Amino acid sequence: MTSTPSTPETPDESEPTSEAQTAKGEPPASEATPEVTTPKGEPPTSSAAAAAPTSAWRRVHLMARPRATRANAFALLLACLLGFAIATQVRQTQSQGLEDLRQDELVRILDDVTQNGNRLDDEIAELESTRDGLATSEGNSPEAIAAAQERADTLGILAGTERATGPGITLxxxxxxxxxxxxxxxxxxxxxxDAGAEAMQVDDVRIVASTWFRDDADGVIADGASLERPYTFTVIGDPQTMSSAMEIPGGVSESVRSKGGEVTIREFSTINVEALHTDSSPRYAQPVPEPTDGSK
Structure with missing residues (x-):
């Protein structure tokens, strides 16, 4: 009889012993945490989706949270001191008056007020005297003649029919x-x-309210007269004010330079405007008649 060799029995590989698992450091099969897989194309579970933004906001909160450092405490102290100093200065400025001034400053202010008051009193007295003299005198009295002449001179300078002299500039x-x-x-x-010019001429043309300028093939014409280059303005007024006004940004000097020209200004303590404007009677304008008694 032939005997069939017996096949040794092997343990079931699907059921490993607990001792072997313990030796390898692995947890028993019953205690292993099951792995959760998400099929492709499906979104993660709601708990995983909510955990991501919560973690991000937590990190932002931790970064923005103030920290009690020495630098922050020092900056807070400086801010408090600066605010206290500003409040104190504003309070002192609002409450400061004559009581805080020195004696010499009070004396100077009093002298200025007294001088201005005396000057105004003198002007009032002079004007009242002139008024009384004109009211009580006849039309040919010296007071009336002087007042009329002064008025005529003023109107003549404004109308360009009288020569003028005084401080001014040449431009x-x-x-x-x-x-x-x-x-x-x-x-x-x-x-x-605009700068306060009271009388002016350009070349030999007196400039008045009716003066006009026009371009011509040979240059510029003013009130029918051709002007020659360089154009020279003679002006009576405050020299410093007019000189400064010509040099303001975007003003006359800058405009002339942008067109290839150049402006030269000279100041004088006394300058003469000699050109005269030909007086002509208006064709259409008439003075308004004086209202009669009882009319509105």
Whole structure:
């Protein structure tokens, strides 16, 4: 008889012994944490999705949370001191008055007030005296003649029918390329008037309220007369004020330079405006008649 060799029995591999697992450091099969897998194309579970933004906001909160450091405490102290100093200065400025001034400052203020009061009293007395003299005298009295002459001189200077003298400037516009036009000269006149000019002429043309400028093939024409380059303005007024006004940004000097010209200003303690304007009677304008008694 042939005997069939017996096959040794092998342990079931699907059921490993607990001793072997313990030896390898692995937990028993019954205690292992099951692995959760998410099929492809499906979003993660709600708990995992909510955990991500919560963790991000927590990190932002931790970063923005103030920390009690020495630098932050020092900055807070400086801010408090600065606020206290500003509040104290404002309170002192609001409450400061004459009681805080020194004796010499009070004396100077009192002298200024007294001098201004005396000057105003003298002007009032002079004007009242002139008024009384005109009211009680006849039309040919010295007071009436002097007042009328002063009024006539003022109107003559404004109308350009009288020569004028006084402090002022000369303004010369060099224009080698011919870029300065009539509009530029008119702007110059307006700027001078705004700066307090009382009488002026350009070349030999007296400038008055009716003066006009026009471009011509040979240059610029003013009140029918051709102006020659360089254009020279003679102006009576406060020299420093007019000189400063011509040099303001965007003013006359800058406008002339942008057109290839150049402006030269000279100040004088006394200057003469000799050109005269031909007086002509108005064709259309008439004075308003004086209202009669009882009329509104």
């Amino acid at each position: 010369t516009i060099e224009d080698p390329d011919g870029g300065v036009d009539a509009a530029t000269l008119l702007d110059t006149v307006q700027e001078l008037r």
